[in-house]
Amino acid sequence: MNDQQVDRLVQQLDIAATPNSEWVNASIARLLPTARQARRRDASPLGRAELVLAGLRRLLWGSGSRRTLLSIAVGLLLTGMLGTYLVGTSNREPAGGQTGLLVVVTNGKLEAIDVRDSSTIELLPPGTVVSAVSRSPDGRLLAFRIREGSGDHYEVMATDGTGRRPVATDLTVDGESCHDVWSPDSRFLVTGVDVVGGNKGRIVVIDVSSGEARFVTPQTEQAGCPIWSPDGQWIAYTTSDLVLERVRADGTGSERLATDAGGATSWSDDGWIYWDNPDRGVNRTQVETRKTGTVSDPRFGTGHAPALAPDGTQLAVIYGVQRSGPWHLYVSAPDGSDAHRLASDVLIFDGWSADGQYLLFVWAPPPDSVETGGLVALKPDGTGRRLIRRFDATCRPTDDSSCFRDIGWGQSRP
Amino acid sequence: VTAVSKVAGAVDELHAALADDAVFEAWYRRTVPTVYSYLLARCRSAELAEELTQETYAAAIARRHSYDGRSEATTWLCGIARHKLADHFRATERGDRRRIRLEVREIELTARSSERSGYDEHLSIVEAFETLPPLQRAVLTFVALDGLSVAEAGRLVGKSHPAAQSLLQRAREGFRRSFGGEDGT
Numbered sequence: 001m002n003d004q005q006v007d008r009l010v011q012q013l014d015i016a017a018t019p020n021s022e023w024v025n026a027s028i029a030r031l032l033p034t035a036r037q038a039r040r041r042d043a044s045p046l047g048r049a050e051l052v053l054a055g056l057r058r059l060l061w062g063s064g065s066r067r068t069l070l071s072i073a074v075g076l077l078l079t080g081m082l083g084t085y086l087v088g089t090s091n092r093e094p095a096g097g098q099t100g101l102l103v104v105v106t107n108g109k110l111e112a113i114d115v116r117d118s119s120t121i122e123l124l125p126p127g128t129v130v131s132a133v134s135r136s137p138d139g140r141l142l143a144f145r146i147r148e149g150s151g152d153h154y155e156v157m158a159t160d161g162t163g164r165r166p167v168a169t170d171l172t173v174d175g176e177s178c179h180d181v182w183s184p185d186s187r188f189l190v191t192g193v194d195v196v197g198g199n200k201g202r203i204v205v206i207d208v209s210s211g212e213a214r215f216v217t218p219q220t221e222q223a224g225c226p227i228w229s230p231d232g233q234w235i236a237y238t239t240s241d242l243v244l245e246r247v248r249a250d251g252t253g254s255e256r257l258a259t260d261a262g263g264a265t266s267w268s269d270d271g272w273i274y275w276d277n278p279d280r281g282v283n284r285t286q287v288e289t290r291k292t293g294t295v296s297d298p299r300f301g302t303g304h305a306p307a308l309a310p311d312g313t314q315l316a317v318i319y320g321v322q323r324s325g326p327w328h329l330y331v332s333a334p335d336g337s338d339a340h341r342l343a344s345d346v347l348i349f350d351g352w353s354a355d356g357q358y359l360l361f362v363w364a365p366p367p368d369s370v371e372t373g374g375l376v377a378l379k380p381d382g383t384g385r386r387l388i389r390r391f392d393a394t395c396r397p398t399d400d401s402s403c404f405r406d407i408g409w410g411q412s413r414p
Numbered sequence: 415v416t417a418v419s420k421v422a423g424a425v426d427e428l429h430a431a432l433a434d435d436a437v438f439e440a441w442y443r444r445t446v447p448t449v450y451s452y453l454l455a456r457c458r459s460a461e462l463a464e465e466l467t468q469e470t471y472a473a474a475i476a477r478r479h480s481y482d483g484r485s486e487a488t489t490w491l492c493g494i495a496r497h498k499l500a501d502h503f504r505a506t507e508r509g510d511r512r513r514i515r516l517e518v519r520e521i522e523l524t525a526r527s528s529e530r531s532g533y534d535e536h537l538s539i540v541e542a543f544e545t546l547p548p549l550q551r552a553v554l555t556f557v558a559l560d561g562l563s564v565a566e567a568g569r570l571v572g573k574s575h576p577a578a579q580s581l582l583q584r585a586r587e588g589f590r591r592s593f594g595g596e597d598g599t
Contacts (some may be wrong), residue, residue: 001594006586007558009539009593013458014559019450023464027446028439031471035431035438038475042432054479117433 036119040095043117049081099353100139101159102360104375105130105406106389110144112159115358115377118388123161134179135159135408136186137354141208142408143180143189145173151196154189156208168206168213172196178225178263179413183232188249190216190235192224203237205249216251225263227273227412236264236273244275244285258285258292265351265414266308266315268334274306274315276414282306282317282336295336300328305414307351307359308334314380316342316359318349329361331380342382347373354410356380362404363387375404424483432478441487442471448488453495456555457502458544466502470495496560500570503552542593550585553578 041047053074095101101112103123110123110130123142124130131152132145142159145152151172157164167189175194182189188207194200201222206213217223222240229236229246236246236257244261247254262277272284274295282296282303296303300319304327307316315334318327327346332339347364358377365371378385389404407413431441449470454463473494474481481490543551549571556567568578 001590003586006589006593010543010554010558010589012536012539013543014455015451016447017451017454017463018447019464019467020460024443024446027464027468027471028442030468031442031475032435032438034472034475035435038432038478042429050479057482118435 033121036121039117039119040114040121043097043114053077095160096139098355099357100135100355100410102353102377102388103133103135103142103159103406103408104389104404105133105144106392106404112142112161113388115353115386115388118386120389121161123157123159131406132180132191133406133408134182134189135354135410136182136208137184137410138186139354139410141182141186143167143182143206143208144406150174154206154213156189165211167208167211168204169211171204171206171213175200181227181412182410183228183249184230185232188228188232190226190228192226192237201240203235203247205235214251216247216249217254225265227264227267229267230269236267238263238275242277244273246273246287257287257290258283261285265306265412268308268312270312272334274308276304276306278302278304278323295332295334297330297332297336297339300330300339300341305349307349307411307414309352309380310354310356310411316349316352316380318346318361326366329359331359342380343376343378343385345373348404349414350407351409351413352411353377358384360407360409375407424485424487425481428478428481428483428487432475445488445491446471449491449495452492453499456499456559458540462502466495466498469498473498496556496570499555500552503548504571506548538593542589545592546585546588549573550581550588553581554585554589557582 042051056074056077095112096114097116099115102115103110103112109126110128110133111120112123113120129147130144133142135142140158141156143154143156146155151174153166153172154168155164155166171193172195173193174196178192180189180191187209188205190203190205192201192203195202199219201224202215202219203217203223203226204213204215216235217237223237223245226235226237228234233249234246235249236244238244238261242260242262243256244258244264245254245256257273260277260280261275261283264273264275266274268274271287273287274282274284276282281294281298283292283294285292295306295315296317296319301321303317303319305318309316312334314331315336316329316331317339318329320327325347326344327349328341329343329346329349330339330341342359343361343363345363345365346361348362350360350362352359357379359380360375360377362373363376364373372390374390375388376385377388427441431438446467450463450467453466454460457463457466470491474491477494481487546554552571553564553567556562556570557564562570564578564582565575567582568575571578573581
C-alpha cells in the first residue's frame with residue numbers, strides 16, 4: 001500500500017455528521033452571552049475603531065507596496081483614534097447610549113438590557129435576591145434593596161456591574177416600596193419604607209455619594225410613593241389618608257396640596273403634579289394655586305398610571321373599561337387633550353425612558369393569541385415597537401405579577 | 415455581484431449574526447453541522463468534537479474582525495477548528511509523554527482490506543487511525559484530509575518541516591501496518 005492509498009483511506013473518515021440537538025441548544029445558550037459581550041464591545045468607541053480597521057484591512061491589504069502604504073495609514077489612523085479616545089473618555093456617555101441601560105429584575109436575576117439591540121448582562125451573582133431596583137437619570141448608577149436576615153438593605157453600583165457598595169447602612173427596611181426615584185441630578189434617592197423595628201411609611205432620602213440617609217416625613221405620618229420636583233428641591237408624596245403633600249428635600253416646609261389623591265407619578269416644569277385615583281381617574285394639581293383638575297378622558301374608560309414625558313410635552317396614560325383590564329396605552333397633550341391610542345393589551349405601564357425616546361410597558365396578548373407577550377418599548381409616535389424581553393416560559397402574567405418584578409430606566413414610574 | 419460586494423456581504427452576515435440573538439442562533443444552526451463534522455472526522459470522539467466546536471465558536475466571536483469574507487464562513491470556522499484540533503493533539507502528546515505511556519496500540523487484523531465489507535473497512539480505517547500517536551495523527555489528518563502542505567501541517571503542531579515530514583512518514587507506516595497487518599500490505 002503506497003502513500004497515496006493510505007491517504008485515500010484516511011480521506012474516507014471525512015463524513016458528514018449531525019450534532020446532538022440537545023447539545024446544540026445548550027451550546028447556543030452558552031455562546032449567547034459571549035456574542036452579546038462582543039456586540040456591546042463593537043458598539044463602544046474602541047469597538048467601532050476596530051471595525052473600521054478591519055474594514056480597511058479587507059479593502060487594502062494586498063501587495064507589498066500596498067502593505068507599506070497601509071502601514072503608514074494605519075499608524076496615522078491609530079494616532080488620531082488614540083487622541084479622539086483620550087478626549088472622548090472624559091465625557092463618554094454611559095452604557096446603553098443616550099437612552100441608557102434598562103435594569104430589570106426577572107426570575108430573581110438583576111439584568112441590564114441595552115434596548116438598542118436587546119443585549120443583556122447579568123449584574124449580580126446567581127441567587128442574589130434583590131428588589132426595588134431603580135436607575136439614575138444619567139444612566140450611570142442603579143440602586144436596589146438586598147435581602148439580609150430580618151430585612152432589606154440598600155446598595156448602589158454602576159450600571160456596568162462595578163463599584164457595588166452599601167448605602168444607608170443604618171437603615172433596615174421591609175415591605176413593598178412604591179417605586180424609588182432618583183433626584184434629577186442623580187445624587188439622591190427618595191423612597192418610602194417600612195423601618196424594621198420602627199415606623200411604617202416613612203419617606204427617606206439617601207445621599208448616594210456619602211451613603212447617608214435622612215427621614216423627611218414625621219414619625220407620626222404614614223406616607224409613600226414619593227417623587228422629586230424638576231429642580232430637585234421638593235418631594236411630593238401621598239399620605240395613608242390620601243392627602244397629596246410636598247416637603248423640602250431637607251425635611252422642612254411640609255404642605256398639603258390636594259385631598260382624595262392617589263399616588264403622585266409626575267411633576268412638570270410648570271408646577272403640575274400628576275396623580276391617579278381608582279375612582280377619579282387621572283388628575284393634576286397645580287402646586288402654587290392648589291388647583292386640581294381631571295386630565296383623563298372618560299370616553300376611553302378610566303385613566304390610570306399617568307406619566308409625563310421628560311420634556312413635559314406629552315402625557316401617557318393607560319385606559320381600561322374594567323379594573324381587570326384590558327388596558328390600552330394613550331398619549332395626549334399634558335392637559336389630556338388630543339389623546340390617541342398607541343398600544344393595546346398593556347398589562348403594566350412602566351413610563352418613559354429618561355431621554356423621552358421610548359415608552360415601556362408589559363404587553364400581555366389575549367389568551368387565544370398565538371403571540372408571546374413580554375416587555376415592550378416603543379416610540380411615542382407609535383413607531384419602533386420592540387419586544388425587548390419575552391415572557392419566560394414559566395411566567396403566568398397577571399395584574400399583580402407581570403413577571404418583571406422591578407424596572408428602572410431613570411425616570412419616576414407610574 | 416462583484417467580489418467586493420460578496421466579501422462585504424459575508425462580513426455583514428457575520429456582524430448581523432452577532433447583532434441579534436435570533437440571527438445568531440440561526441447562523442449557528444446553519445454552520446455548526448459543518449464544523450462539528452470536520453472535528454468529529456478528525457478527533458473521532460463526539461464528546462471531544464462538541465467541546466472543540468464550542469471552543470471554535472467562542473474563538474470565532476473573539477476573532478470576528480479577522481474574518482475577511484473571502485471564504486465561506488464555514489471555511490473560516492473550520493480554519494479556527496483546525497487550530498483547536500492542533501492544540502488538542504499537542505496537549506494530548508504532552509500528556510502522553512508525562513505519563514510515559516507513549517505506546518502505539520497495534521490492532522491485530524488478520525483480514526486483508528480487499529476481503530472486508532464496506533462497513534468493516536471503515537471500522538478498520540478508524541481503528542488503524544486511532545492507533546497513531548497524537549502528533550502523527552495530526553500531521554496525517556492535516557495533509558491527507560485537509561490538503562495542507564507538510565510544512566503547514568508542521569507549523570500547526572509546532573514542528574519544523576523535516577520533523578513534520580518524519581511524523582507523516584511514521585504515521586503512514588503505522589497506519590499501513592495496523593490496517594493491512596504486520597507486513598503492511
